Amino acid sequence: MEYREKKTEGNLTVMMEFILLGFSDLPDHQVFLFGIFLFIYISILLGNGLVIVITKIEPILQTPMYFFLRNLSFVEICYTSVILPRILVNLWTQKRNLSLLACAAQLCFFLILAVTESYLLTLMAYDRYMAICKPLYYPVIMNPKFCFQMVIVCWTSGIPIIIGQTYQVFSLPFCYSNKVNHIFCEIPPLMKLTCGDISGDEYFIYADCVLFVLIPLLLIIFSYTRILTIILKFPSSTGRSKAFSTCSSHLMVVILFYGSASIAYLKTKSNNRTDKIFSLIYTVVTPMFNPLTYSLRNKEFITAMKKIFSKCVISRSK
Template identity: 65%
Template sequence: MEYTEKVAEENFTVIGEFILLGFSELPNLQGFLFGIFLIIYMIILIGNGLIVVITMVDPTLQIPMYFFLGNFSFLEICYTSVTLPRMLTNLWTHNTAISLMACAIQLSLFLILGVTESFLLAVMAYDRYVAICKPLYYPLIMNHKVCVQLVVVSWIAGIPGQVAQTYKVISLPFCFNELNHVFCDVPPLLKLACGDTSAQEFFVYAVAVLLGMVPFLTILGFYLKIITTILKLPLVTGRRKAFSTCSSHLIVVGLFYGSGIITYLIPKSNQSGIKKILSLFYTIVTPMFNPMIYSLKNKDVIAALKKLLVQILA
């Protein structure tokens, strides 16, 4: 047993950088992929940027629901900017090397912002719960001070746990440096580690359950209460309006958690291609569609966007 551990320790070398394989299996499509991802990134920046602006300047949107939506859109810009610019650079320059420190920074920011998204989605669900289930107390419960506190907690809640998780993963002894992924993430990094990584995997699961699944289960709890309340409403039009204010949020929750849960709950899966697609789904595709999901079903957002465009073009 001691001999085996010694051999494992002697075989690994200190790795100072990783090679992100990304889409190396598609050498003839590098230019095409660069163009596609550049267009997607511009759509994310413009779409979410417009949501941020209108929720700040339009007087009709100065209510808690749109305050949270503006923060969520800003978060999506930050979340995407952690991974997508690096992917674009790699596709353009064909230099896919990333230093250990740069990988650690990217991983840490990616994990922290992922937790922020989970908590912010839970906060938005709580806002809808109070608005629908306790409408008379809504102005009192969701006052500006409470809204700011909820947002601040959402932004900082994941920092200690995810910084610790990043340190645990990055400080592992690595036997290989070819990272079969499009950015630095926990599951593909664990595959490169030497020896037994069960302790690190347990820590990943524990943090994922605490900072990911707890907000998800909280969201489900709020929406069970919301649906129960809506079904008790006497008028069909009232039910329809209440459902319409929640449907956009539910779609976003489904897209984010659906792909994220599949990716993180099967860390030993060998289906790297599927996992790459899923990671792109919740880091790029979902942020791209969020502004459309929220605006197409919301007359106030559409009206505010039209007013802003008129002012810009005038």
Template identity: 70%
Template sequence: MVEKNLTLIEEFILLGFSELPNIQEFLFVIFLIIYISILLGNGLIIVITNMEPALQIPMYYFLGNFSFAGICYTSVTLLRMLMNLWRQKRNISLLSCAVQLCFFLILAATESFLLAVMAYDHYVAICKPLSYPLIMNHKMCVQMVIGSWVTGIPVLIGQTYQVFSVPFCGSNKLNHVFCDMPTLMKLACGDTSGDEFFIYIDCFLFALIPFLLILFSYIRILSPILKLLSTIGRSKAFSICSSHLIVVCLFYSSDFIAYLQSTSSY
């Protein structure tokens, strides 16, 4: 057996925008404005949906939870990025990296499930309006929201543990702005085929299945909308669904660009 001297990695360096040293301050300001906008926009939605009596309906209850998940989701990555740009230090310990990855995965799964729940809510509201108060009662809404938040936790904690149970050796430079699984897998020693298999399983459970549920809901919604004789009713139904569809397209298209374009060097 050939022995190799391998230096085990104790921390990573997030390369981020290190190839652009002259505009670090500019990038900090840009991302700070983006982050403040996210906090103000989503925070305002949460406050309004909780304080306005007219908005105490399931659609806005789900929207408030989605906004809160959005704040948490972006805070996991943007806060660390802002800190790195401000300090000009990009090192992150293995533990901090694992915590960031775990929360990132859990919140991504939560947002995915909440989008599916919102699509189902639209389906019931448009296709079964008379049964809507009975189906989407308060107890059901709370259960669906809790399910969206906790369903992925045990699986994704286990996934994070599995990723970091593999030793990392060689280079400790992560070509990313935060700790993410595909980037970490490139630095892992030994056979990672098992980890990659479970990554695909996670993508199926927490991305593909919710997306298919959303797609199925809107296929079922489309026929009743087209049958509406009233132009006002049709435009109202489209307005209810359009904003949700835009968010769905942005959410899943960004994931597609980030994870399926693995051949790109950028």
């Protein structure tokens, strides 16, 4: 594949195009991988779309928890749509070249949406904390206006920093190669292609990881530590079981998302294959299993889903 670059003064080069290697090391499995990722993408769209529709139209689900879940499902549809269609095109056409502008746009939108998800997961933990630890104050504090404002903050607060971070990454000199050994444009594999002293840039990246990953994770851990303390004091085993069931779904998503993202961005040693695996976990696997995690473990959601489906069946039979 052609390696395009633009010569500049001082004998440096500016990358005009990148090549996403993706799964090129598995040439005999391209069609199989295409089928797998197509199935995953359709599952994500249908599963999260179903969550959005049911939590929107069912009156019993008009609570802050399901409002946040609806936004989380929409975020996951968006940021998998930033990644998976490109993977599918690469697998189907075997054309892996990507312009610098397209790569920068993919990175920027992916990071903005990932930060939104991180903050939404934190907000959902706070919602559970208020519901279990401060039940008398819950209706007052978690009112519709506050919930809407917090969701807007989740969607917008990371945008200026992420745009600056994206500009910073793509203003670095790419000297070694234009081949990105990854499944999409992400900061760690792009940084491998840079040359010169980039220690200062790496400090900014670590600072962003602290702001967008570590601090939200610590807030979630604090919330659930308090929740666990309160739950263990419940006199009724039924009450404890119900509280654990309500929180366990969210905890499973938190562990998958933050665990894989932290390993991908904060580990010191890099391995191309494991990097791809961990990236797939928090960009593809988590959004695919989230609807199952939240719906199959939630009696209210299952009841609402059965009610809607029964209405659909009755209306068709008439």
